[in-house]
Amino acid sequence: xxxxxxxxxxxxxxxxxxxxxxxxxxxxxxxxxxxxxxxxxxxxxxxxxxxxxxxxxxxxxxxxxxxxxxxxx
Numbered sequence: 001x002x003x004x005x006x007x008x009x010x011x012x013x014x015x016x017x018x019x020x021x022x023x024x025x026x027x028x029x030x031x032x033x034x035x036x037x038x039x040x041x042x043x044x045x046x047x048x049x050x051x052x053x054x055x056x057x058x059x060x061x062x063x064x065x066x067x068x069x070x071x072x073x
Contacts, residue, residue, distance in 0.1 A: 031039065
């Protein structure tokens with residue numbers, strides 16, 4: 001198999017992949033701007049709640065470790 005043959009084969013595979021991808025993406029339903037905004041707000045709020053929870057657990061763990069290692073002040 002020569003260099004030219006393998007290059008053509010690879011390019012035809014790439015073209016087939018891109019063509020198939022474009023065809024599949026045309027079948028997708030995309031969210032409206034309103035749905036996208038609502039989803040984005042939901043994710044941001046969920047991340048803020050999670051961040052507060054992790055910070056609270058971290059603070060409790062720090063306090064508990066200080067009690068165990070230093071004692072109650």
